[in-house]
Amino acid sequence: MKKLMWGTGVVSLLIWGISLLLLPENTNMDIWFWRKQLIYVTGVASFAYMSLIMLLAIRPKWLENPLNGLDKMYRLHKWAGIWAISLGVVHYLIKLSKDILILYVERGAKGPREDWFLDIFRGAAKDLGEWAVYFSIAMLVITLWKKFPYDKWRIIHKSLSAFFLVIVFHGVVLSPSEWWLQPIGMFMAVCSLLGSYCAVIAIFGRIGAQRRFSGKVESVEQLANGIVEITCNLGKNWHHTQGQFAFIKHTALGEQHPFTISSADKHDGRVRFAIKSLGDDTTLLYHSVKVGDKVEVEGPYGCFSYNENSQTEQLWVAAGIGVTPFIAWLEGLQEQPEKAPKVTLHYCANNEQEGVYAKRLQALTETIDNITLVIHYSEQEGYLTADKLLQGTAQNTPIWFCGPSGFAKAIKTGMQKAGRDLALFHNEYFEIR
Structure with a gap:
């Protein structure tokens, strides 16, 4: 950049x-x-x-x-x-x-100016x-x-x-x-x-026109902590890589909104989005989106993908709604768990009530021997700091992060203090503006 x-x-x-x-x-x-x-x-x-x-x-x-x-x-x-x-x-x-x-x-006096049509x-x-x-x-x-x-x-x-x-x-x-x-x-x-x-x-509204897919809403599920999961069927021409995101257009949302895909691609045209109420149009989403509604999805976009061939242990850090790409990664590994790299996955939430994906993560990681799940509830044990995260890890340990920008900055600051290379820190930026 x-x-x-x-x-x-x-x-x-x-x-x-x-x-x-x-x-x-x-x-x-x-x-x-x-x-x-x-x-x-x-x-x-x-x-x-x-x-x-x-x-x-x-x-x-x-x-x-x-x-x-x-x-x-x-x-x-x-x-x-x-x-x-x-x-x-x-x-x-x-x-x-x-x-x-x-x-x-x-x-000084200006020189003559050449005629220019x-x-x-x-x-x-x-x-x-x-x-x-x-x-x-x-x-x-x-x-x-x-x-x-x-x-x-x-x-x-x-x-x-x-x-x-x-x-x-x-x-x-x-x-x-x-x-x-x-x-x-x-x-x-x-x-x-x-x-x-x-x-x-x-x-003329032709941005992303070649990457638009029309489909229907198959299910809408209200989770705790203001999170809504919407599953759409976009037809078998739709394909994505775990960790990517897409723009959704629905009458309830008004303009297009980008959301991370929280499901693996099973080649059946189905794609799931986890959406947290953050204001604007997303707040009333659960009451506005109905099964059978038409939806337009543009994408997929993004290159947030772990290194599956890495011989070095990896750290995955998910906070809040930033857990969605990691769920997609874990779902994609269910059929071939032996391909999973050595990983410690840290899932961070304020408390058990807000940690709505804890049970799903536990179920997904139980079948994958190489992945260890660690759940952090900040109200009980304090925030996950860079010191805690890096403790006992090698200097060349890569970190894959998805969560609030303030949390990302804190980890990067801790990495610098520990003499870690910031090129090992991989994250997605949520901010569109």
């Missing part, structure tokens, strides 16, 4: 650097020249990150494995957005510096660019403000596709005409075409 983030910035900088080398030898490189160049380089970099955002938004299948899953792609999408908006704000502030700079530095749109492009800055700042604020309702955020977030087309118009019109015969022009053209293609897919 970091390589793609930094790579996008470095490529933008190099492309801009080449445009400098192609300038005429008699170019006056005064402070006004460098102000304009800073406007250009921040604009190009921001535009490149915007294009990356649009590419990630359509959930391309070919990027899943290189980025280690859709959850990581969404995390990259978020950070690319932060960088794009930050650079866009800097781009705009440098533009505004003219009125201050002119008070202290005399500006897009110049008739310059006024509109400048105005739209200014409004785009305000909109992007507002979008960043409500994205980072976790209390802003998810359903309303999704509606506003959808408008980013149209927003990108505005940015394309702004960038193409205001780019120097000589760029289009240089590498920087080719770079801008590729970003414009790629991003616009992705934006059109998003606008």
Whole structure:
């Protein structure tokens, strides 16, 4: 993820650097020249990150494995957005510096400007660019403000596709005409075409269209602690790997919601989801979803899968609803328990009442000799700390984690203190925004 983030910035900088080398030898490189160049380089970099955002938004299948899953792609999408908006704000502030700079530095006469057929749109492009800055700042604020309702955020977030087309118009019109015969022009053209293609897919609701399956709800079961299990039949063309997740679309949910698959693929088209009431539309799910209801599932997505060939003992840590991929893993091992790696599975809950999957985990692990189940109830024995988790394990022990982000951070901090390599920590990110 970091390589793609930094790579996008470095490529933008190099492309801009080449445009400098192609300038005429008699170019006056005064402070006004460098102000304009800073406007250009921040604009190009921001535009490149915007294009990356649009590419990630359509959930391309070919990027899943290189980025280690859709959850990581969404995390990259978020950070690319932060960088794009930050650079866009800097781009705009440098533009505004003219009125201050002119008070202290005399500006030479402008040279003649070559006629460019897009110049008739310059006024509109400048105005739209200014409004785009305000909109992007507002979008960043409500994205980072976790209390802003998810359903309303999704509606506003959808408008980013149209927003990108505005940015394309702004960038193409205001780019120097000589760029289009240089590498920087080719770079801008590729970003414009790629991003616009992705934006059109998003606008017409075609994201994930090739991975959608229609089916019916077969069962709905209310468990304790606000958890609902829904089993759907999607037909025999549906297949998934244990540990993946999918987007569910049902009238009770309104917009698509991502949920982890909690069942193994038995090649019969049946798939089970465990959904915990977390607010928004999921709270009344049990009373809204009925057997026989039509449902649309998009997926599967994700690369959260343990190393079955590992000779090193593994630690699996499940907390709360994060237990679902581990249940799918264990179900997948029932027919061939001898293929299970050496594992200690830690299941964490506040108390016995909230540990709704304890009995199911016990039943699933009883048939697999290589897997040892340890149940932790924090109200009785305190929280599972990194020290407790790592005690008696080798330095190269991998950890597979699925649970709250705060818990994940605590374990990673403990691993660092113990001199463990964080590359051994594997987890899924629940946060979509």
